[in-house]
Amino acid sequence: MxxxxxxxxxxxxxxxxxxxxxxxxPCREKCGNVSIQYPFGIGKGCYHNSWLEVTCNKTGDGRRERPFLKRLELELLSLSPYSETVLVNNPVIYINCGTNKEDNSNNVISNFTAKLTGSPFSLSSSYNLFGSAGYGNLVTVLNNQIPVSSCLQPGSGNSYCYIKDYFPENLTSFAAKMTQIFPGAKVSNRCSNRCSSAFIFDERMIMYSEIFPYSYWPFLRTLGIETTHVPVTLEWSTPNVTCDLGxxxxxxxxxxxxxxxxxxxx
Incomplete structure (x- = not known):
């Protein structure tokens, strides 16, 4: 046997x-209305690395809390760890706006902030579109000084345009160039059509605005030259993060x- x-x-x-x-x-799991899930986290030992650290800041009146990606200094609107994306509130850049805007004043070419360079984040090509607000200008997107797309603003009516067809992958920075097509027209007492804005935004803002015009995302109804921030989706990738459960x-x-x-x- x-x-x-x-x-x-x-x-x-x-x-x-x-x-x-x-x-x-214990790790804090919520800031304001946003759920904070690992590998992101608030407080020491609660996040995978410093790029994924979240701070929870109070608003000026102290009534609400808003989460921010600490190193990027961007407000966090939502995060999806399983799809490796985050929705953040991204600043708009302005072109040739004179004294009406503090940033990029009197420049024909303006650069998007390059905070994403060197980070695990990039602008998502699956969700984002390029957009611009203003009247009668052709706004061209440049990546490494090479034109990749353009957007022609209307001469009247709605003050915005956006591009649906092409968005480059792994984009971490861009520049926007403005060319006047219909020069000289006054749009308001404060701003002529030489003033434009350029931004990248999540295309779902348009979908929700068209289907639910009075929903939480009234994006198209409020989009204009005075818009300061727009929601944008960032993709992130951190090696071996799926092996660490938190x-x-x-x-x-x-x-x-x-x-x-x-x-x-x-």
Whole structure:
């Protein structure tokens, strides 16, 4: 009769008191109306790396809280860890607006902030469109000084245009160039048609505005030269982040805290 061997494997946590204290530390899961999920987090030990750190700031009146991606200094509107995307409130850039706008005053070419360069974030080509507000100008998008798309503003009526056909992948910065097509017309007492804005925004803002014109996203109804921020989707990628389940979970990153016991019975 042969010998039968049975092997039992057990995983036994072997944590020091300090490590247990760190793992048991609760992480804040919400800021304002936004759920904060790992690998993003608020507070030390609650995020995968510093690019994914979130701060929860109070508004000026102290009545509300708003989450921000700390290193990018962008307001976080929502996040989707499983699709590796975040929706943020992104500043609009202005072109040739004189004293009406503080940034990029009297410039024909204006550069999008390059905060994304060197980060794990890029502007999503799946969700975003390029847009512009103003009257009678051709606004061209430049990537590394190469034109990639353009948007012709209307001469009257709605003050915006947007591009549906093409958006480059892995875009972290861009420049916008304005060319007057219908020069000289006064749009208002404060602003002539030489003043334009350029921005990248999430195309779902248009979908929701057209289907639900009085919904939470009245994007097209409020879009204009005075718009300062627009929602934009960023994609992010961090190597091995799926192997780390967050504080309080075992993963390959803390396998040293586990002892494997093998028992052989004959």
């Amino acid at each position: 042969g010998t039968i061997g049975l092997v039992f494997c057990c995983l036994i946590p072997w944590l020091t008191q300090a490590a247990a204290s760190e793992l048991d530390k 504080p309080g979970h075992y993963s390959p990153s803390n396998i040293s805290d586990v002892i494997i016991i093998i028992i052989i019975i004959f």
